Amino acid sequence: MSTYAIGDLQGCLTPLLTLLDLIEFSPDKDRLWFAGDLINRGPESLETLRFVKSLGDKATVVLGNHDLHLLAVMRGHASLKRNDTLADILLSEDRDELMEWLQSRPLCHIDNVLKFVMTHAGIPPCWDSIETQRYAQEVERTLSSDRIDDFLAVMYGNKPDQWDDNLIGMDRLRTITNYLTRMRFCTESSQLEFKSKEGPTSAISGYAPWFSYPRKKADDYDVIFGHWAALEGNTYKEHIHALDTGCVWGGALTAMRLEDKTLYSTPCPT
């Protein structure tokens, strides 16, 4: 049995099927992890969402910012943006089942045997892996409760931009969500910066990639994340693995076999 973690799909089902052939994925033996942003921008969002859902417990998915955006649009808290390719999902006959499945996915997944932790954007320097899971669960519980609409209505926003144990209510949930689904650059004290989206050299003075800082409390989990295509898969950190290699932008779709950290990749058409 092997476990493969796969980067951002963003509606690119054809490259996913090619990659699954390449790794000779067997649903009877193997497991798949997806680093979030299953949908949007790419050509086959509806088909991709249906396919990953159909994998059932063979697939572990963490939510990305695009997945949360879809939930907000579906539930009437946001409107489609110019580059969104979500209309076919909104009009699909199975949209309610897809939405229910999506809103019950986690924001953080930890495997205590393989010693891996996965979120869409990463882990801020101020948290260890166990804290990350605990804070993620606060958002997950909200998405699975009748408070989901209260949260999605105020989910968007860059403030507060720094963790504080004393944060409460929706500010607390928004801050956790921003760390786990939108983070790229921050300060050593985990204050977020949202403007730069290019590679590490695009950092504004005083900010650096979240993974460039020593974590406040070191632990022995390797980190898997997606979200940041401009890294082109490189963090130059042995235990931090960037899996978004820009499939939807004509890059590649990447999988890592967790048991031995072997990388597999398939080119994506532009």
Ligand SMILES: [Mn+2]
């Ligand atoms: Mn993302």
